[in-house]
Amino acid sequence: MPDALDATPYDALLLLSFGGPEGPDDVVPFLENVTRGRGIPKERLKEVGQHYFLFGGVSPINDQNRALLDALRKDFAEHGLDLPVYWGNRNWAPYLTDTLREMVADGRRRVLVLATSAYASYSGCRQYRENLADSLAALQAEGLRPPAVDKLRHYFNHPGFLEPMIDGVIESLADLPEDVRDGAHLAFTTHSIPLASADTSGPVEEHGDGGAYVKQHLDVAQLVADAVRERTGVDHPWQLVYQSRSGAPHIPWLEPDICDHLEERHAAGAPAVVMAPIGFVSDHMEVMYDLDTEARAKAEELGLPVRRSATVGADPRFAAAVRDLVLERAAVERAEQVTPCARGLLGAGHHLCPVGCCPARAPHPAAAGADSPYA
Numbered sequence: 001m002p003d004a005l006d007a008t009p010y011d012a013l014l015l016l017s018f019g020g021p022e023g024p025d026d027v028v029p030f031l032e033n034v035t036r037g038r039g040i041p042k043e044r045l046k047e048v049g050q051h052y053f054l055f056g057g058v059s060p061i062n063d064q065n066r067a068l069l070d071a072l073r074k075d076f077a078e079h080g081l082d083l084p085v086y087w088g089n090r091n092w093a094p095y096l097t098d099t100l101r102e103m104v105a106d107g108r109r110r111v112l113v114l115a116t117s118a119y120a121s122y123s124g125c126r127q128y129r130e131n132l133a134d135s136l137a138a139l140q141a142e143g144l145r146p147p148a149v150d151k152l153r154h155y156f157n158h159p160g161f162l163e164p165m166i167d168g169v170i171e172s173l174a175d176l177p178e179d180v181r182d183g184a185h186l187a188f189t190t191h192s193i194p195l196a197s198a199d200t201s202g203p204v205e206e207h208g209d210g211g212a213y214v215k216q217h218l219d220v221a222q223l224v225a226d227a228v229r230e231r232t233g234v235d236h237p238w239q240l241v242y243q244s245r246s247g248a249p250h251i252p253w254l255e256p257d258i259c260d261h262l263e264e265r266h267a268a269g270a271p272a273v274v275m276a277p278i279g280f281v282s283d284h285m286e287v288m289y290d291l292d293t294e295a296r297a298k299a300e301e302l303g304l305p306v307r308r309s310a311t312v313g314a315d316p317r318f319a320a321a322v323r324d325l326v327l328e329r330a331a332v333e334r335a336e337q338v339t340p341c342a343r344g345l346l347g348a349g350h351h352l353c354p355v356g357c358c359p360a361r362a363p364h365p366a367a368a369g370a371d372s373p374y375a
């Protein structure tokens, strides 16, 4: 057995994810959970429901989280990190509140949260923290004493998140016909969000247009493109593009959309495109529908060869990165010196989201940050 690793003061890790439907009857209630109070047009909801029905009403995200749970438990066990791992979702079973209730029953008092979202922004960070606050409030209303919760820092630039994506792009390039391979363009994709959310993502004073959300993705895209160039000897042109836009058409969101980008690249003479979904942690519905179905159909219509590279999913290097982040944060909480592991221009981000970080449309309590109403 290796020497035991120390996660003190934490006594549990909580994998916090989006959740997804597991059958046709789940789809509409799931979408109701996701969109409660968000003002998403009915037409968009019907359309998104169809994306799920196309796959039997099943999102792959829950199985992907089960695989990640297994990978985390295996990694922790193999490295002597004695920290139980729980799983709860924001929008589908196992629901966050139920998992937190179970954690309290198991005597967990100091919980570290791993969200399956690697970047800043309201949708990718604060919304998770708001849902945590809501669940803690629900426990309190039941007469339970909520545990203290902290959230791991954004891990977009951790090598354990980057390396599997670099391999994925190299594999996708290798899978292209040889005559178009070296000329292939790289389209790094992430979820589009409203411009207003992008501009205010992360501490507002530090970032310009597009905020931390766009800056962080550009950092990752550059790191992956540089690594691909170093390892293949070929310099592939690249661009950060967006997908999965929703909301009312008159509200500006980040652009260009991947499908428009494919058209534009094709017209500009690109012989092939590798789509690399750097904005996502696993190959969930956004990847399976928006890229593998919709964007692929667009590419076929254009006669443009495309490949879609893998997300990190349950890669053992990602599990190892989570262990590293847990130990880093635990050491920080013990007031020990640590050198956080991060690549790129931005470096390691804050451990504690500051007051006003990625603000919501309407003020709402958020846990696991400097403005948390909980300890």
Ligand SMILES: CC1=C(CCC(=O)O)c2cc3nc(cc4[nH]c(cc5[nH]c(cc1n2)c(C)c5CCC(=O)O)c(CCC(=O)O)c4C)C(CCC(=O)O)=C3C
Pocket: 018, 019, 020, 021, 031, 034, 035, 038, 040, 044, 045, 048, 059, 060, 061, 116, 117, 118, 121, 123, 124, 191, 192, 193, 194, 244, 245, 246, 247, 279, 280, 281, 284, 285, 286
């Ligand atoms: C930044 C971001 C991530 C990445 C970070 C993260 O992973 O958290 C993400 C992930 C996901 N988004 C998902 C699903 C949905 N997102 C929606 C709506 C929205 N997402 C937004 C942003 C993001 N979303 C936004 C600004 C909206 C508009 C309305 C709102 O502000 O809420 C809607 C409603 C219909 C629609 O508008 O499309 C659905 C169904 C699933 C599950 C997939 C599955 O089932 O496999 C996952 C992983």
Ligand SMILES: [Fe+2]
Pocket: 191
């Ligand atoms: Fe979403």
